[in-house]
Amino acid sequence: MANSASANNLDIFPEDLVQGTNDFHSITETVCGVIEAPKPPKAWYIIFGTALALLGVLGAMIVYLVTTGVGVWGNNQPVAWGWPIVNFVFWVGIGHAGTLISAVLFLFRQDWRTGINRFSEAMTIFAVVCAGMFPAIHVGRVWFIWWVFPLPNQMAMWPNFRSPLLWDVFAVSTYFSVSLLFWYMGLVPDLATVRDRAISKTKRFWYGLFSLGWTGSNRQWHRYERAYLLLAALATPLVLSVHSVVSFDFATSQLAGWHTTIFPPYFVAGAIFSGFAMVLTLSIPARKIFGLEELITLRHIDNMTKVIMATGMMVGYAYAMEFFMAWYSGNEYEGFTFINRAFGPYAWAYWIMVSCNVLSPQIFWFKKIRRNLVVVFIMSLFVNVGMWFERFVITVTSLNRDFLPSSWHYFTPTWVDILTLVGSFGLFFTLFMLFCRFLPQVAISEVKNVLPQAHPHHDAH
Amino acid sequence: MTETSNDNGELYGVVAEFDDVTTLCNAAEKVREAGYTKWDCHTPFPVHGLDDSMGVKFTKLPWVVLAMGLTGCTLAVLMQWWMNAVDYPYDISGKPRWSLPANVPIIFEMTVLFSAFTAFFGMWIANGLPLWYHPLFRNKRFARVTDDKFFVAIEAADDLFDSSKAHDFLKSLGASDTEDVYHSAESAGLPGSLKGKLVVMACLATVPLSMVYNSYGKTTTEPRVHLVPDMDKQDKFRAQGQTSLFADGRMSRAQVEGTVAQGDLDDHSNNVVNAAFIDRGEERFNIYCSVCHGFDGKGDGTVHRRATELADAGHASWIPPSNIILGLYADQSDEELYSTITDGIRTMPGYGEQIPKKDRWAIIAYVRALQMAQKGDSVDTTGMTSEQRGELLFDSQTCSTCHTMNGARVIGPPLNGLLGQEITLDDDTTLVIDETYILNSITDPMAQARKGYPKAMLQVELTDEDLTDLLNYIKSQK
Numbered sequence: 001m002a003n004s005a006s007a008n009n010l011d012i013f014p015e016d017l018v019q020g021t022n023d024f025h026s027i028t029e030t031v032c033g034v035i036e037a038p039k040p041p042k043a044w045y046i047i048f049g050t051a052l053a054l055l056g057v058l059g060a061m062i063v064y065l066v067t068t069g070v071g072v073w074g075n076n077q078p079v080a081w082g083w084p085i086v087n088f089v090f091w092v093g094i095g096h097a098g099t100l101i102s103a104v105l106f107l108f109r110q111d112w113r114t115g116i117n118r119f120s121e122a123m124t125i126f127a128v129v130c131a132g133m134f135p136a137i138h139v140g141r142v143w144f145i146w147w148v149f150p151l152p153n154q155m156a157m158w159p160n161f162r163s164p165l166l167w168d169v170f171a172v173s174t175y176f177s178v179s180l181l182f183w184y185m186g187l188v189p190d191l192a193t194v195r196d197r198a199i200s201k202t203k204r205f206w207y208g209l210f211s212l213g214w215t216g217s218n219r220q221w222h223r224y225e226r227a228y229l230l231l232a233a234l235a236t237p238l239v240l241s242v243h244s245v246v247s248f249d250f251a252t253s254q255l256a257g258w259h260t261t262i263f264p265p266y267f268v269a270g271a272i273f274s275g276f277a278m279v280l281t282l283s284i285p286a287r288k289i290f291g292l293e294e295l296i297t298l299r300h301i302d303n304m305t306k307v308i309m310a311t312g313m314m315v316g317y318a319y320a321m322e323f324f325m326a327w328y329s330g331n332e333y334e335g336f337t338f339i340n341r342a343f344g345p346y347a348w349a350y351w352i353m354v355s356c357n358v359l360s361p362q363i364f365w366f367k368k369i370r371r372n373l374v375v376v377f378i379m380s381l382f383v384n385v386g387m388w389f390e391r392f393v394i395t396v397t398s399l400n401r402d403f404l405p406s407s408w409h410y411f412t413p414t415w416v417d418i419l420t421l422v423g424s425f426g427l428f429f430t431l432f433m434l435f436c437r438f439l440p441q442v443a444i445s446e447v448k449n450v451l452p453q454a455h456p457h458h459d460a461h
Numbered sequence: 462m463t464e465t466s467n468d469n470g471e472l473y474g475v476v477a478e479f480d481d482v483t484t485l486c487n488a489a490e491k492v493r494e495a496g497y498t499k500w501d502c503h504t505p506f507p508v509h510g511l512d513d514s515m516g517v518k519f520t521k522l523p524w525v526v527l528a529m530g531l532t533g534c535t536l537a538v539l540m541q542w543w544m545n546a547v548d549y550p551y552d553i554s555g556k557p558r559w560s561l562p563a564n565v566p567i568i569f570e571m572t573v574l575f576s577a578f579t580a581f582f583g584m585w586i587a588n589g590l591p592l593w594y595h596p597l598f599r600n601k602r603f604a605r606v607t608d609d610k611f612f613v614a615i616e617a618a619d620d621l622f623d624s625s626k627a628h629d630f631l632k633s634l635g636a637s638d639t640e641d642v643y644h645s646a647e648s649a650g651l652p653g654s655l656k657g658k659l660v661v662m663a664c665l666a667t668v669p670l671s672m673v674y675n676s677y678g679k680t681t682t683e684p685r686v687h688l689v690p691d692m693d694k695q696d697k698f699r700a701q702g703q704t705s706l707f708a709d710g711r712m713s714r715a716q717v718e719g720t721v722a723q724g725d726l727d728d729h730s731n732n733v734v735n736a737a738f739i740d741r742g743e744e745r746f747n748i749y750c751s752v753c754h755g756f757d758g759k760g761d762g763t764v765h766r767r768a769t770e771l772a773d774a775g776h777a778s779w780i781p782p783s784n785i786i787l788g789l790y791a792d793q794s795d796e797e798l799y800s801t802i803t804d805g806i807r808t809m810p811g812y813g814e815q816i817p818k819k820d821r822w823a824i825i826a827y828v829r830a831l832q833m834a835q836k837g838d839s840v841d842t843t844g845m846t847s848e849q850r851g852e853l854l855f856d857s858q859t860c861s862t863c864h865t866m867n868g869a870r871v872i873g874p875p876l877n878g879l880l881g882q883e884i885t886l887d888d889d890t891t892l893v894i895d896e897t898y899i900l901n902s903i904t905d906p907m908a909q910a911r912k913g914y915p916k917a918m919l920q921v922e923l924t925d926e927d928l929t930d931l932l933n934y935i936k937s938q939k
Contacts, residue, residue, distance in 0.1 A: 024505060024609035067689050141692070150544060158544035160551050162563040170570040177574060181581040193505070193607035212591035215598075216606045218489075218502040218511050220588040223520045225507050227584035230526050231577055238573045245566055445506040445607075456486040456510050 022294060024448050031190075031442045032197055034290045040437050043289045048433040054426020061420045062137055070140050072416045078402035079411040081395050084138040085249075087421050089391040090274070091131035091428075092172060092246055093267070094384075096239055097275020098124025099179055102186070103235035106228075112303055114446040115296045118190075119286070120279045121183040122439070126431040127278070128176045130424045135168070164248040171245035178238055182231050185224075188214050190440040243271040250394065257337040257398030260325060266318035270390060273311035273357070276304050277383035284377045286436060295442045302370045308383060309364040315390070316358035333403070341397040345410055349393050356386025470644040473596035474500075474616040475627040476603060477636035482508050485611040488634035489514040492613060495630065499619040503597070503612040522587060526579045533575025537568040555810065596644050603642075614642070732822050734863075734872060735917030742827030745820045749812055753782040758831045760784040780808045791832045798825045833860075851934025854927055863918065866938045873914055877938040885912045899932055 022030075034040075065072055075082035098120040105113040136145045148169045150159055159166050191211035198204040214220070244264035251263040280301065287296040323342075326334040342350050360382045363369050370376065396411050435441070448454055479485045482504075489502050493516050502511055511517075545551055546559035585591065597603045597614060606612050613636070615627050628639045687693045698704065702712035732738065747756060755761035760782045772779040783790065790798070802821045805811035816824070842850050854860070863872035882894045887910045892898065901908060906918035923931065 028505075028608045068691055150540060156549070158549045160553075161541040161545050161567055162551070162553070162556075162560075164566075167566040167570075170567045174570040174574045174577075178577040181577055185581060185584075189506070189607065196604040196607045208593060212585065213593045213595055214590070214607075215595055216503040216505060216612075217588075218504060218508070218515060219517055220590070221504065221507040222512050222517045223522055223584050223587050226520050226522050227580045230523060230580040234573050234577050234580065237569075238577075241566070241569060241573075245570075248566070448506045454482060454506060454508070456483040456508065 022451070023453065024451065027295070027442075027447050027451075028193060028197075028444055030292065030295060031440045031444050031447075032194055034292075034436070034441060035194055035438060036197065041289050043285070044433060044437065047429060048437075051426050051429035051433055054423050055430045056426070057419050058423025058426050061416055061423055064416065065137060065420070066142055070138065072414060074411060074413040074417050076409070076411075078407050078409055079396055079399045081399060082411060083392075083413055083417040083421060084134045086388070086391045086395050087424060088131050088134040089246055089267075089395075090388045091127045091134070091424065093243065093271035093274045093387060093391075094278045095124045095127035095131060095175075095179075095275065096243060096268070096271035097279050098122070098127075099175075099182070099235050099239040100272055100275065101279070102182060103232040103239065106232045107236060111450045112300055114443055114450050115300050116279060116283060116304075116442075117446070118183075118186060118439075118443045119283055119296075119441055120275070121179065121186065122432065122435045122441075123278060123282060124179050124275075125176070125183055126428050126435075127275075128172065128179065129431065130428050132172060132176065133424065133427070164245070164252045167245045168249055171242045175238055175242045178231070178235055182235055185228065185231065186443055186446070187439060188212055189216065189224075189445045190443065192216070193444055194440065240268055243267045250398075255398055256331065256333040257341065257394070260322065262318055262321055262325065266315065269311045269314035269318065270357075270387060273308060273315055274383060274387035276307050276311070277380040277387070280304055280308075280376060280380035281384060282432065284373055284380070286441065290436065290441065292442060295447055298371050301373070301376055302367070305361075305364045305370045305376055305379075308380075309361045312357055312361035312383070316354075319354065319358065337398055337401070340401050341393060344397065344401065346393065346397045346400070349389050350397070353386050353389040353393050356382045357390060360386070472617045472624065473642045473644050474614055474618075474622070475624060475631065475639055476597060476600055476612055476614040476642050477631035477634075477639040478602055478605075479611040479613065479635065480637050482511075482611060484635040485613070486511055486514045488613055488631070488636070491634050492615065492630075496621055497615055497619050499616040499622075501614055503603070503606045503614060505607050505609060505611075508611075520587065522580065522583055525583050526576050529579035529583075530572050530576035534568055534572040536575075537571035538564070540571075541567060594645075596642050599645065600640060600642050602638065602640065732819060733915060733917070734826050735915055738823050738917075739826050739830055741820065742823030742825070742830075745816060746824050746827050746831075749816060750824065753809075754785055757835065758785045758828060759835075782809070785828060786832050786835050790828075795822075795825050795829075798828065847930045847933040848937045849934075850927075851930035851932070851937075854923070854931050855934055860921075860931075873918060874911055876935050879935055879938075886910065887912050887916075896932060896936075899935060900928060903928060903931065 073082060073084065075084070098117075101113050101120045102117040105117075136142060139145055147153060148159060148166065159169075188211055191207050192214035195204060195207035195211045198207055244267065247263035247267035250258040251260060253259060283296050284301070287293050323338050326338040329335075341347075360379060363375070363379070400411050401408055477488075479488060485502060485504070485508065489511060492500055493514070502508075502515060504511070541564045542559055550558045552558070597606075597612075602610070603612060613631060613634075615622060615631070617624075624641065631639050698712040700713050703710050704712045707714070746758075750758075751762055752764045753760070753762040755765070762782065765779075765782055768777060768779040769781070771777040799821055801809070802816065802824060803811055803813035812821075842853065845853075855864075855866075860876075864874065864876045866875065866877045868875045868877060879894050879899060880896070883891055884894060885891050889912065892909070898909065902918075903921065903923065906920060907916050910916050910918075
């Protein structure tokens with residue numbers, strides 16, 4: 001540890017990690033202020049109201065689907081995997097940034113993560129909720145979805161553990177559980193802060209209940225930090241495994257366009273790419289609406305755009321490498337699939353994907369653009385759109401040209417497909433808006449920890 | 462600030478407030494050096510270096526997590542092995558029921574799941590949480606512990622504890638304020654209103670359970686509730702259903718007379734067994750069958766030889782392929798052989814997917830040829846008459862595939878009573894069979910082919926002595 005000197009501290013903790021003249025108390029005030037305000041800002045009502053309406057649409061679509069059957073969707077041979085799987089992979093990909101920011105960046109001692117980790121962890125959990133919904137409702141008889149778990153049933157059957165779809169069940173549910181624990185554990189000290197400031201009895205009861213009687217005891221902090229580190233170390237390989245396993249759904253099949261070993265790393269890079277884009281989509285308006293500009297600073301946004309640019313180039317490399325492998329393999333089916341992908345009936349989708357994911361992030365080479373919130377926000381939307389199309393392209397273009405030309409089929413979604421996807425955004429934003437209103441959006445205790453005055457200087461010796 | 466008397470309850474200890482982390486760390490070091498054991502620091506965030514100052518022992522949590530992680534790993538292996546290889550074995554494309562690589566993803570996920578749950582719940586248990594009541598919560602100043610103030614609390618239960626000494630000591634360490642903290646005089650139970658609500662909720666929670674228990678194992682005359690009528694009641698014909706649409710009132714229809722199942726039209730009767738057909742069979746046999754059964758069909762293929770080497774060295778187990786020349790297979794009908802090629806038998810996989818039907822029949826024709834060709838391999842011919850040697854040749858050199866000696870027509874003409882027969886040739890000339898004609902027909906079969914028979918006879922390499930033996934045998938059959 002440095003013997004003294006605030007100069008040293010300034011090097012380790014650059015000023016713009018937390019901006020303005022903030023001390024411990026002002027951070028508490030800023031973050032808790034959002035929860036304690038008698039009424040949330042007008043923008044909150046507008047977004048929450050819209051999200052709630054869309055959630056209703058989702059509910060209606062699910063009821064219609066379950067009571068009528070999966071025929072209400074556009075899935076049909078040979079495109080048996082249509083929008084449900086596209087939406088599943090899309091949402092689960094978004095759900096990767098949270099754990100990456102909170103666990104991987106934590107292990108790498110990237111202190112800038114503290115401003116945005118709570119936010120992105122919440123986003124992760126809500127995105128995984130949206131993701132998990134799609135495989136559950138696509139089975140047709142939803143009430144039998146529990147058959148995917150190794151539970152004793154009246155058929156005396158066990159699931160097939162060698163199926164990548166079952167790996168998916170384990171990977172996604174483990175990921176959801178661990179992310180939830182990680183998120184809740186980080187929340188406990190902050191919930192205690194809200195509890196200790198609460199005026200109303202109801203608030204004191206509920207925040208008191210969920211803060212588990214936290215007293216900030218240092219003996220407890222010691223174990224808490226150790227457990228946090230352990231969870232981070234466990235979540236890091238987990239986050240990489242989840243999208244790898246999702247990619248196995250495709251890669252272990254023998255379909256041209258899917259059967260490729262590049263999928264796991266390519267999917268993980270894509271997941272990080274889309275996840276960071278979603279964090280930006282959410283945090284740019286949120287920091288403005290809730291007045292968190294001093295905690296979620298331009299430096300955070302700058303860093304995230306750099307991650308987007310890097311992973312965007314990885315994804316671009318994977319797109320190119322897929323074409324190379326199709327040619328180099330000499331397999332005529334692979335070759336056909338990829339030529340069909342770029343120039344066939346879905347060429348429009350392919351080129352939307354390439355322009356959104358590969359070309360557009362290139363403008364982040366310029367610092368001016370990285371710090372222009374309007375441009376960054378629009379770019380983050382582009383990336384979200386592009387990544388949805390990536391999953392669409394992979395799924396649909398590989399299936400729509402079957403081996404038998406008589407089976408060729410142009411997939412079109414039905415109105416139920418479209419409204420279910422739109423409705424899933426309703427679910428996501430409803431949960432997210434509730435989070436923004438009732439839980440601390442920024443990890444209070446962690447941000448305090450990156451202030452220079454959080455570290456004892458040993459002048460007294 | 463010290464209050465010696467308090468009507469609230471028993472003294473819990475003394476709590477001191479500090480304004481910054483440096484003073485806190487120095488104070489913590491002094492409190493430890495003073496010999497206190499039941500004391501703690503309370504901070505809004507984990508203060509780095511405070512563990513050292515307080516002398517907090519490193520937690521054993523990581524070891525517990527490791528142990529539980531290994532437990533999860535082992536359980537995942539055992540679960541997958543037992544469920545998929547023992548209790549409900551899945552046979553998928555003849556793959557082994559238990560192979561580790563395909564089970565790795567779930568082993569990994571379960572290891573992480575168990576470790577993470579242990580890290581999470583283990584931490585709270587070790588910390589003695591949740592504990593919703595704590596005497597420190599009764600101190601008004603202490604509410605800022607989660608905001609911006611730092612506290613040291615020394616418990617009255619400590620052996621060295623003395624209230625006034627503790628106050629002075631903590632003040633001397635730079636505390637901005639010190640106060641006594643008391644337990645609540647009343648028991649720290651739940652508030653009365655909440656108790657009532659919980660009791661009501663608990664009663665309501667038993668309703669669904671009691672409904673389930675009530676209907677468990679019982680029958681009912683009520684029809685079942687159809688939540689999804691579209692799926693339960695589908696407008697379709699079922700095998701044993703009734704309908705007014707057909708005269709006989711049945712939903713199921715009998716097959717129209719003369720119906721042929723798909724693929725059944727293409728049977729062996731359409732195949733012409735000739736040299737080209739057997740050649741085709743030989744080519745296919747050498748590609749698909751010879752790797753195990755050997756080029757001569759005796760079961761000595763390269764795969765077999767290699768596998769036997771491995772098995773002898775203890776690296777594998779191996780069931781040898783059959784010698785298809787032996788009696789058992791010679792006696793099997795063509796259909797039996799066809800079924801074996803198509804669907805496989807014992808450890809032999811089915812080749813129905815790889816070999817088209819016609820080629821399977823060609824292979825059978827070639828196998829028959831092989832069987833014939835090798836029938837007499839190990840027969841000692843010394844002391845045999847010329848006719849007996851001829852009979853052996855007849856059976857082993859494929860003659861008997863097409864010709865019989867009992868007047869029955871198979872593919873070629875029957876060969877008994879041949880001498881002196883008048884026959885019609887392909888070019889419609891007639892001829893009386895003599896020895897020359899028989900010999901010529903064996904050496905150059907198609908030169909004077911008989912009318913009404915396929916031009917399919919193979920040329921067989923025979924020595925002059927063999928020819929004589931064969932001729933004598935044919936002549937001897939009246």
